[in-house]
Amino acid sequence: MKNASTGFVVDTSKSPYAKLFPIPIKNVQIIDEFWAPRLKIVREVTLPSQYRLCEKTGRFANFRRAAGKEHCNFQGLFFNDSDVYKWIEAVAYSLAGVHDNVLLNLVQIVIPLIMAVQDKDGYLNTYFTFERRNERWTNLKDMHELYCAGHLIQAAISYYRFTGDRRLLDVACRVADHIGRFFGAGKRLGVPGHPEVEMALVELYRTTGKEEYLDMARFFIDNRGKGLVGGSAYHIDHRPFRELTEIAGHAVRSIYLNCGATDVYMETGEKALLDALTKLWSNMTNRKMYITGGVGSRHEGEAFGEDYELPNVRAYAETCAAIANVMWNWRMLLISGDAKFTDVLELALYNGVLSRISLDGQQYFYVNPLEDNGHHKRQNWFECACCPPNIARLLTSLPGYFYSLSKKGVWVHLYASNIANVVVDGMNVTITQKTRYPWEGDVDLVMRLEKMAAFSLFLRIPNWCQKPLILMNGIELSGPIKRGCYVEIHRLWEDGDTVHVSMPMFIEQIIANSNLIENNDKVALKRGPIVYCIEQVDNPNIDLKNLILPAEPVLEAKWKPDLLNGVVVIEGEAFLIEPIEQNDNLYFSLSETKTKIRSVKFTAIPYFTWANREQGPMKVWIRSSTFLSSINWKN
């Protein structure tokens, strides 16, 4: 058993095929104006409110019932246990960073509730008790028992790592051992209908050192594609995992499975797994991902669609899928140290994840359109409430994503003002970041060392950054600084060394691959890592769908400290088409249509802040005359 103080989210510190090793959450203190207030809201508002909602919706009652302490019917959906587990995981990460008596007391009420439910044989699931006891493990395809077990294991590991309290970890090991007695080589064949347990089992292996947990994770990956859960792409059971080339099926299931396979790879180094993962990643990012990092475009089956099937109004883009996207890219990054994974992680984090929770930390999106007529709004909770605690656990674990270590030194993945304590070759190094990121691209790092030491500092230059510049103690680094990669500064570091990273943020007009036909002749506005949208409330007299950006628009970024908790907006001029003599018909002859065009000013806001004020239409992809107007002068 490892030391309880490691406090890693994904503990690759002993993984033979990981390139990067983690830094404990507690060692990174975020002190900026962007993330720190958000994490505070999660801690003080979101997590307590989710506790209340778990109580109100019977999620805790289900545990009391299963333990024989309360007489009632099972409440809600059969996988509701998992929401409680994700809440515990979120609380554990939060406690790792900041002591909070409220959360500590609440979680210490919940842990015994769970422990009391476990059967002598290790089984633990509040749905399959009493009248449903005989149905245990009879329907892996639909009933999410392994999924719930996975979340229990993850919660237990986190709680153990951040509190040292191993009670829930012991429960989780008994659950895993119970699963291991049923399933495995020479025993019963089976795979989970909803992957998730795979990454949990690998993490349990990392936590306990017991190889059978790694074997079980591999077993659940090896046996996919055999029709054990129906053989559909929805269940990612249509083909053996190693033969997959295109990402398909239920998006969260699909990416959770990829997370598990990536975790297995980091322990086994099996090339076939990495090959499949690489293909799946390329297919996803080049064909099936929204500009926000959201994935799973199709409502039907909450699934990945065909290549380039990325509707804006009818985007599904489940919140949990964007979270899963962060989780998977983090793991791919740990394998490779390749900044292309960090780019997607960052994109999904600022746009795909952050947009899913309201600024007040109490309302959530489940479905995430990129264009809306004004009816879509965040909810307090959902009958299927997978997303809210999933956001919470991602955000509370965020400090763990900022840095890594490798054999050569320290890696800086994300930028925000923070103080990080890392141990390089046994020596404490303190790194201070000062920046207004993501609103400005200047970052000042100060290195504090006990003594001089030679190692490398790897600085991520995002791929969006067209003109990066690095100053080492005020002197520009020689040679071109490439973007979309990590710049290695190897030197004999001295106490007080400073590094300045300049990543100028320009307002960029993004166009989509022309195969993404819905976005033909449209552009999205992006600045740094932030994707923008236009929302009705900022543009009261403009019919957003008829706003057209000219070929070379005048666009200006402005810091608005009082708007939406402080954002950089983009202001610009564009054209508005006003159709006249257009009745309610769906189709018109162009020859009978008259329009007038006028110039208007408009304001765009970060996509992640939309739907926090009065409801109204919103759109990310704005019509543009870029290509079409050029026809005229070339004609």
Add this chain to the structure above:
Amino acid sequence: MKNASTGFVVDTSKSPYAKLFPIPIKNVQIIDEFWAPRLKIVREVTLPSQYRLCEKTGRFANFRRAAGKEHCNFQGLFFNDSDVYKWIEAVAYSLAGVHDNVLLNLVQIVIPLIMAVQDKDGYLNTYFTFERRNERWTNLKDMHELYCAGHLIQAAISYYRFTGDRRLLDVACRVADHIGRFFGAGKRLGVPGHPEVEMALVELYRTTGKEEYLDMARFFIDNRGKGLVGGSAYHIDHRPFRELTEIAGHAVRSIYLNCGATDVYMETGEKALLDALTKLWSNMTNRKMYITGGVGSRHEGEAFGEDYELPNVRAYAETCAAIANVMWNWRMLLISGDAKFTDVLELALYNGVLSRISLDGQQYFYVNPLEDNGHHKRQNWFECACCPPNIARLLTSLPGYFYSLSKKGVWVHLYASNIANVVVDGMNVTITQKTRYPWEGDVDLVMRLEKMAAFSLFLRIPNWCQKPLILMNGIELSGPIKRGCYVEIHRLWEDGDTVHVSMPMFIEQIIANSNLIENNDKVALKRGPIVYCIEQVDNPNIDLKNLILPAEPVLEAKWKPDLLNGVVVIEGEAFLIEPIEQNDNLYFSLSETKTKIRSVKFTAIPYFTWANREQGPMKVWIRSSTFLSSINWKN
């Protein structure tokens, strides 16, 4: 019992609230170059091939099995009986027009198969026999028993009307009587999960005069919205029918139900029904219908989507839904004599229906995209084969849609060379149409009368026709001829009177309502009633999605007798954007994208002929610089 020789599809001849009355199919002889060859193919190729497929797929075997004549398992889906019934109906319409020994012999083999299955109590469904006998009428929501009964009744009526043979009609009456003993006021409550029996029962009332059948149809409409089949919009059970304002749910179910309600209205005149139907029709045509007349845009649930949810690539637009659209508009027309219904009927007929069957009459689309990457192709048959015999019965009944009678005279709805015999005030009138419609808009009508008679001739002027002209015996009708309505010519008709209708066909660029955002900055080409598309095979070196029509394109219509069995194509010049330095990425910064633009010639073909040659991309909505280029000169 009415005379067996009436031969109507929808027999409103005694319906008190119908404005228009039918002309028997056999009285209209289509002799043109467009429809006549198609109807011949349906008769000689389609219907015999469907007979073989019904045999091959066990549909006939299911009847033999249920009659105890063959020992096998039930084959296929539980509603497969309905395909046999639709085939019979198609054959009956076909036989009404043209004697065909092959079809007559085949249908006479099938009729006894069906008769042999009927139980003494009147029940008839091959799925619910033997081991499933006890499940009869236990699941109206899912099991399509009333749906199959409806198709049996329709087949029986048609076969009786066109052959005088009442054996199957007697069977159908016993089925209906059996249903009536189970369901009705004071008996069991219930509605069909899949509407269809409603219109069948009204037609059975019209055929037999028995009011209980009309009462049953009304009962099945009255009891919707009570949750009897689950209460979902999918089943159109979310709200009482008379309270519906937006068309929703499974498209075929929804429109079949509307057909039934329209039929009930024609008998009862209940205003609340007509009010609901009017709202549903407006919502459908102004918000949820493709430019082709296809409906039901959403894959999920084969359903109507939200307002303006009309994706091109991911259109569902089931074949049967377009057919249902024709059926419903026909009924709305019979109520009203309003040409807006004929406009939609014609649109759906030439584009939404005709595109669903291959030129050789043997392959069918089930799903009908308006843009495709080249993978979509017609199939010989489907496991769920509702569409193929549905197309067949619509096309074989087509002669019945050309004319109607009203108290004031004769109505001309559709144009094609034909000879029609109608009876006006007891006198035989022969109308001869000569035209190259739908390729040219000139129609010559010659009236042959036994003696002079005063009545009105109502000529439909399609709404697409911007400059209609009518010559009566060579002299232009005075006053403006309005389009989108029926022009009434009341006179004392003499033998040999001629009417010339001139409906000049211009190539029109159609734009969609700007709320249909996917089609912003796109146009579709249309000429007369025909919607065009561009297909890769005609435009070999053009990336269709990057083809852009200039603001005022040069477009030319050309008759191509050897192409696709003879079509008018549209040839034109447009611009092609060729992105360079564009890698495989999904998203690019515009500032880093370079494009070149060149002028190209392109050819568009009628949408209904697509996918009849080598596979390749196709699209209906073409990018256009119309609005955007105007920005420059107005700027």
